[in-house]
Structures are given as C-alpha cells and as structure tokens.
Ligand SMILES: [Fe+2]
C-alpha cells in the first residue's frame with residue numbers, strides 16, 4: 001500500500017472542498033497581440049485538461065488491491081475532477097476573450113492514445129509526462145501576458161499540477177520499487193526518452209508562446225527534465241532515505 005495514501009486522500013478531498021479560486025476583481029485586460037499569441041496554445045491545453053479519465057479509472061480499479069482500492073479510486077476521481085476544473089477555468093477565460101475552443105489537437109490525441117496503452121504504470125508514466133510539461137508551459141504562459149487574471153490562473157493550475165506530479169511520482173516510484181537495479185535503470189531511461197520526445201513535440205507545436213517566454217528547445221527540455229529529476233530521479237543521498245530504495 002502506498003505509504004502516504006491517507007495523506008493524499010486528505011489533500012485531494014481538501015482541494016475539492018476548497019478549490020483555488022481566481023479573484024474576480026483582478027485586471028482582465030488581454031491585448032490583441034497577447035490574444036493572437038496565446039489563443040492556439042491555451043485552447044490546446046484547455047482541451048487536454050478536459051479528459052473524462054474513463055480508461056485511467058479502469059486501470060486504477062484493475063491495479064489496486066482490495067485494501068487500498070477505495071482510497072485510490074477516490075483520489076483519482078478527485079484528481080480527474082480537478083483537471084476538469086482547470087478545463088472549465090480556462091474555458092471561461094477563453095469565452096470571455098472570444099478565444100475559440102479546439103475539438104482536436106495533435107498533441108492531445110497523441111497523449112490520449114498513449115495513455116490507453118498498457119496498465120496503470122504505463123498510463124501514469126504518460127500522465128506524469130504531460131503534467132510535467134504542463135507545469136513548465138503554464139509558467140511560460142504566465143510570463144508572456146500582463147493580464148492578471150491569466151497570470152493567477154496559470155499560477156493556480158501549475159500549483160495544482162505540482163501536487164498531481166508529486167502523487168503520481170510517488171506511485172510510480174513504489175511500482176518500480178521491487179525491481180532489480182538494471183530494470184530500474186531501464187525504466188528510468190525509458191521515462192526520460194518519453195519525456196524528452198514529448199517535450200520536443202510540445203515545443204514545436206507551442207513554440208510561439210514558448211519562444212516569447214524566452215525558451216528555445218534546449219532550455220524547455222532542460223526545465224522539463226529538471227522537474228522529472230526532482231520527482232522521479234532522486235539524488236543518491238535522498239534515495240537512501242526512500243522506503244522504496246529507488
Ligand atoms: Fe490540470
């Protein structure tokens with residue numbers, strides 16, 4: 001059983017009871033230049049946040065033992081609901097600024113297709129990849145606008161995503177905890193390949209916003225990989241303290 005499962009359950013219940021709100025009194029001015037710059041990117045991420053999570057829920061039910069199943073299912077239900085809240089906050093912002101929604105996006109379709117392959121571990125790996133890239137992207141989006149509402153919205157979503165990555169990383173580390181050294185190394189190498197490839201695709205498709213925020217492909221990759229390293233590639237000193245020895 002995941003050691004911190006009760007803590008994560010309490011966290012997601014608290015988040016659901018007291019969701020982060022964007023104050024309505026904030027300046028909501030989006031210039032025409034900003035609107036043109038962010039429209040396609042914000043619509044792509046709004047679409048990505050709106051998944052119903054049916055396949056993920058099924059994988060959680062299949063994977064979790066009877067003892068932890070109830071808590072795990074509730075945590076993932078709350079996590080998916082939080083993603084949908086992100087989608088609705090972004091959607092409301094887009095509606096107020098007449099930014100059209102997207103029904104399809106290449107990166108969204110790719111992430112959704114990959115998430116359907118394999119069991120819970122494979123799905124979590126893709127999910128955590130998308131979350132990590134999302135955190136770096138939302139920080140970049142915050143940096144390219146003077147609209148206070150959008151800035152606080154990005155900051156709030158990135159804060160929620162940090163907790164999602166922390167929870168999913170703990171689960172992934174526990175899943176690989178029982179493996180031998182070489183298997184762990186290969187798993188880590190595969191995860192970093194997936195992250196690097198996905199980050200480069202996202203950079204290519206969202207380059208207008210990312211370049212405007214000062215990112216080139218190398219720096220974007222570096223920031224995504226730094227997030228990965230913090231959560232999933234612990235430094236040796238911390239690794240020795242880990243109950244899973246990862
Ligand atoms: Fe989200």
Ligand SMILES: [Fe+2]
Nearest residue numbers: 083131161164
């Ligand atoms: Fe998330």
